[in-house]
Amino acid sequence: MEQKLLNLYHDTGIYQLEFGQAIMIVVGLLLIFLAIKKGFEPLLLLPIGIGAVLVNIPGAGFMAAPVYDAAGHMVSPGGLQYYIYHGGIETGLFPLIIFMGVGAMTDFGPMLANPKTLLLGAAAQFGIFATVIGAVLLGAAGIMDFTLADAAAIGIIGGADGPTAIFVASRLAPELLGAIAVAAYSYMALVPLIQPPIMRALTTHEERSIKMEQLRHVTKAEKIIFPIVVTILVAMFLPSAAPLLGMFCFGNLMRECGVVDRLSDTAQNALINIVTIFLGLGVGSKLSSEAFLNIETLGILSLGLVAFSIGTAAGVLMAKTMNKFSSTPINPLIGAAGVSAVPMAARVANKVGLEANKQNFLLMHAMGPNVAGVIGSAVAAGVMLSYVGG
Amino acid sequence: MEQKLLNLYHDTGIYQLEFGQAIMIVVGLLLIFLAIKKGFEPLLLLPIGIGAVLVNIPGAGFMAAPVYDAAGHMVSPGGLQYYIYHGGIETGLFPLIIFMGVGAMTDFGPMLANPKTLLLGAAAQFGIFATVIGAVLLGAAGIMDFTLADAAAIGIIGGADGPTAIFVASRLAPELLGAIAVAAYSYMALVPLIQPPIMRALTTHEERSIKMEQLRHVTKAEKIIFPIVVTILVAMFLPSAAPLLGMFCFGNLMRECGVVDRLSDTAQNALINIVTIFLGLGVGSKLSSEAFLNIETLGILSLGLVAFSIGTAAGVLMAKTMNKFSSTPINPLIGAAGVSAVPMAARVANKVGLEANKQNFLLMHAMGPNVAGVIGSAVAAGVMLSYVGG
Amino acid sequence: MEQKLLNLYHDTGIYQLEFGQAIMIVVGLLLIFLAIKKGFEPLLLLPIGIGAVLVNIPGAGFMAAPVYDAAGHMVSPGGLQYYIYHGGIETGLFPLIIFMGVGAMTDFGPMLANPKTLLLGAAAQFGIFATVIGAVLLGAAGIMDFTLADAAAIGIIGGADGPTAIFVASRLAPELLGAIAVAAYSYMALVPLIQPPIMRALTTHEERSIKMEQLRHVTKAEKIIFPIVVTILVAMFLPSAAPLLGMFCFGNLMRECGVVDRLSDTAQNALINIVTIFLGLGVGSKLSSEAFLNIETLGILSLGLVAFSIGTAAGVLMAKTMNKFSSTPINPLIGAAGVSAVPMAARVANKVGLEANKQNFLLMHAMGPNVAGVIGSAVAAGVMLSYVGG
Amino acid sequence: MNNLMSDGFGLMLLGMGFVFTFLCLLIVSTTYMSKLINRYFPEAAPVAKKPMAAPTAGASSASASATDPKIAAAITAAIHQHRNR
Amino acid sequence: MNNLMSDGFGLMLLGMGFVFTFLCLLIVSTTYMSKLINRYFPEAAPVAKKPMAAPTAGASSASASATDPKIAAAITAAIHQHRNR
Amino acid sequence: MNNLMSDGFGLMLLGMGFVFTFLCLLIVSTTYMSKLINRYFPEAAPVAKKPMAAPTAGASSASASATDPKIAAAITAAIHQHRNR
Ligand code: NA
Numbered sequence A, B, C: 001m002e003q004k005l006l007n008l009y010h011d012t013g014i015y016q017l018e019f020g021q022a023i024m025i026v027v028g029l030l031l032i033f034l035a036i037k038k039g040f041e042p043l044l045l046l047p048i049g050i051g052a053v054l055v056n057i058p059g060a061g062f063m064a065a066p067v068y069d070a071a072g073h074m075v076s077p078g079g080l081q082y083y084i085y086h087g088g089i090e091t092g093l094f095p096l097i098i099f100m101g102v103g104a105m106t107d108f109g110p111m112l113a114n115p116k117t118l119l120l121g122a123a124a125q126f127g128i129f130a131t132v133i134g135a136v137l138l139g140a141a142g143i144m145d146f147t148l149a150d151a152a153a154i155g156i157i158g159g160a161d162g163p164t165a166i167f168v169a170s171r172l173a174p175e176l177l178g179a180i181a182v183a184a185y186s187y188m189a190l191v192p193l194i195q196p197p198i199m200r201a202l203t204t205h206e207e208r209s210i211k212m213e214q215l216r217h218v219t220k221a222e223k224i225i226f227p228i229v230v231t232i233l234v235a236m237f238l239p240s241a242a243p244l245l246g247m248f249c250f251g252n253l254m255r256e257c258g259v260v261d262r263l264s265d266t267a268q269n270a271l272i273n274i275v276t277i278f279l280g281l282g283v284g285s286k287l288s289s290e291a292f293l294n295i296e297t298l299g300i301l302s303l304g305l306v307a308f309s310i311g312t313a314a315g316v317l318m319a320k321t322m323n324k325f326s327s328t329p330i331n332p333l334i335g336a337a338g339v340s341a342v343p344m345a346a347r348v349a350n351k352v353g354l355e356a357n358k359q360n361f362l363l364m365h366a367m368g369p370n371v372a373g374v375i376g377s378a379v380a381a382g383v384m385l386s387y388v389g390g
Numbered sequence D, E, F: 001m002n003n004l005m006s007d008g009f010g011l012m013l014l015g016m017g018f019v020f021t022f023l024c025l026l027i028v029s030t031t032y033m034s035k036l037i038n039r040y041f042p043e044a045a046p047v048a049k050k051p052m053a054a055p056t057a058g059a060s061s062a063s064a065s066a067t068d069p070k071i072a073a074a075i076t077a078a079i080h081q082h083r084n085r
């Protein structure tokens, strides 16, 4: 009896809790606070935060592996997050399903009306590769223990696209997944704070006031054919990006074709919501103290911020250049939307544009580079998976 | 040809059907009848009943294990219920997902307005542990073959919470899972019949007529912080209850935080519905004749009834005691709602209260102990998992 | 560096693409075209088409098997379609869940009002077995390499029921699954083209003008008991059909019982939509060049067309015969609806009937044989699984 | 005639035989079931249901009638409020 | 008294003890939490919420009130348009 | 410069090169696609669509317009019925 009482005491969190776990629970609570109170990408950061709290409860066994006897019968079941992580994240299934849902939510109309804006989505990916160099420098200098695969996975934070970052990290640097996902979603939420100063620094008031011509009408046929064209081009030129872009285009085709509305609706709602809940819990499971409480996490967070800033700057500078050579005026602010972070970055461009000229509505013009950024970072992800993994 | 005809005849249910299977198909049909005609927890008992019918069809192979050759290729696929049971119930995933959905459906407002009612949710759990003693007595006397783990799993029926009962039974006594789940849901459905006589026997007309003060307004902030507080307390004091209560609080936080309504909506609808269908089929798969048609099932059904009655009585008596010492009046009827069985038990308290005093609306006052009972039985489940399993 | 550039080039689809893959991508695009532009069963053919495109992208690894090291840790994750195919189609889970959803969408009222129409649903299955003979002849003559199992799986195309065809093919002839599924859904979509000439050829203008008596009112109780009766009969006489018909009746019971509307609603919407998306991608994964680009596929497509035509004819002729002996008039056109292809075949019967007599509304009368055809082909599937597999 | 063909014909005979047997059994059971139900458990008030032979697809009309009353009630209420202003 | 029985009683004592301890702890924490929140982060405008002790089920009334305004707004607009024709 | 760094620069060059190449290819393909479609399959009736540069978020306006006609139709019918009483 006393023994049992003692056992029960030994089972408590108070007895077992290690310092690192306590810190990580606080980190989880901080993410929850940011999600709820500050509105930081709550759809992801709330489940990630809860996942971080749960996985760090000592003795709760959320990441326990199941135990089987020799005959294959289960002796003790695994933990919830074990099944989620290994079933949905390690396999890449969850990010791909989410990408399909995002595709079903995406309107390529503004981009099709002005295909040149794809260049802005390309330029903004410079943030990704500049960050790779940063990580490689830290690794080569011996300051942090980053391999090329780690550097590539860190760089993708600059793609400002959560599912892409999780997909790449799960393949190239699973041990860094937690920190990378947290950095990606946090900075995506911080876009309204990070981008405007950079945008203002690199543009003049006149440039920010440039009004763009109204976008032409895009036909239904164009919207239907476009995802098919992208899929074929990816198949021909970068198969390693095909999982991400193939599912993205599949979702978009379901949206635009008009004959499978019930599938498109489910992909945009029930399915993506279910997977988002589990993706968050699964990502949170990687926020263990061993994986998170180290100098590398600091490096990841700093490099992620650098990536975002460079990507924003590259997009703006590219837009300035294009404006010089273009027959129709291009407001450089829309270049910043090239980092993706849909639709936040486009809204930021719109807002900064309105500051300069109260009649200047850039939202739809910025949606072009914005969705181009999603394609751009998926292409960058494909190159990385091919270069590093191949 | 004649051989093939003979084979086909040998494949028929008529040729193969064993007496036990026939009985269990009738049991399944009885559950379906109770669900549809009597309204006994149809969301669970209908799928469980169908599951019981299907698993007892001889030769249909609903619980057949898949067969693989040496190279790992599938030779013959498994049955539907095999995959459901081993994928969702043995692993504990389905009860946890349902608990998350229930959390997203639960309003802790009435309990937060009057936290004292948590004591009623504690007292009503006495039914659980009294039943454990009952089962242990039957086991020790050699009347039935119950181990301590079995006794604990049987006791949890008194918690009046289906997913908790299934979760505990799947861990402590999987071979009793079918009978325990059927007992738990049946008695939950019978709350309007079981509870009122006990409530009337233990209270006077004056006590039942007691009007309670209107509940104070509970702020949004309180409702948001509460699930986090519970999670942290569970993490500190009873990690073995963390899977159940962690997911419950996660669901509740999604509900209350107001920033992830689409996730909360999916957790309360599409997701919990999908999992409920499969949970039912999976639980039904344990209603085989070997597992169900024995003396132990009779013991489980009787003990379950005892558990409910004792839990109800303990709740009412605790409420009477509290009423003596409390500054504000407490109607003892709301103590009966402490068994959980949300919201049925609270409605019963309201109804019995109205019989005594037509102006006496107890529903909201009873919702406090009602949801407290959910927490109480999850805590009891945690103690059992720690005590028996550890 | 040059090496890496070369690697990247070697990774491209252009470098790796084989001729067969290119053809299959075109086949996938053709299916997408038929789905979107021609409205051929788009809910299935669109995901199947995309699945065919994705699986044939060289180097994208959509069907790659995961690799584990000796300790059981994942070295490289599998592809999306690998997990979908092996998790949901090889196991039979997806067709069964879809069958449950179809059951929840089916109204047996018209059939219960006129049970004789079940005979039409029986007669139309002659298309299945005649096709088996056709396939067996091709096999026996050495023209094509069909076994009895292959012949059975091909025959089921004539059942005009997609999930049944996929379920049977996944069990009897997985290597033919892609072609069989494509044939089944294509011909289901072609019902309005295939059936009318046959119907007109086999009936006179007077027969087509026959007005049928208004159907009697069917009570709720009948609709509730019916799926239970079917389940019990299947259990007694053909357990091998129990997976399909058991789940179908479960779905129908959820629909009719009136006490689990939220489950029925989810089974008809979110759940069936989710599974449809994945079923399509999984079926598409079997459209590889090795499995599809051969003489057998031509045989399957031709035989499928024969199956449909014979089934239609058998249904019409049976209806003509019944009309001779029946006390109430029976329009032979509704016999054609016995092939299933719900509700398209019933609409075709209605349309051809209207051509002959503008006041002749056959839709509801044709819904009886139409849903009877679903039961009939599931029974035929059960016989095949028992005869060939047993 | 080789083995494969005899198997094929066997499958056809057995299959069609079984399909007809089973569906006939279902006709008998269903008819009997309906009779039993309508004799011993007749529907309380059959009311005037909409005729089942109506040429419209069941699904769409069902959903239409499901949403109308709610909207109609709201409208009626709104119009009354509007009038009483 | 054999082992099984002593284990059973041990489980009862520990269990009820723990359940009461934990839920008492929760009472204290909750009360304290509410006090802290209401002192330091009082709700901006408490407004006149509907009384919580109302005997109707919360769910149905909530959903009703959620759909009404949308429909009502549409109706109001429609009626105005209709009048102004 | 060690191996890791040269690999990093290689990745940067290849990566940015490829991203630009691919997205330029996409510009060309998209432009060409649009031209082909609009020449050979022009949209039947372009009608007066709402201008795409409107500053409101597409999602909310889309859903609003999706529900309005249904409700509006119901209202119109209800009002007519109401008048004709
Ligand atoms: Na991007």
Ligand code: NA
Pocket (backbone or CB within 6 Å): B158, B159, B160, B161, B338, B339, B340, B341, B373, B374, B375, B376, B377, B378
């Ligand atoms: Na309880």
Ligand code: NA
Pocket (backbone or CB within 6 Å): C158, C159, C160, C161, C338, C339, C340, C341, C373, C374, C376, C377, C378
């Ligand atoms: Na059929």
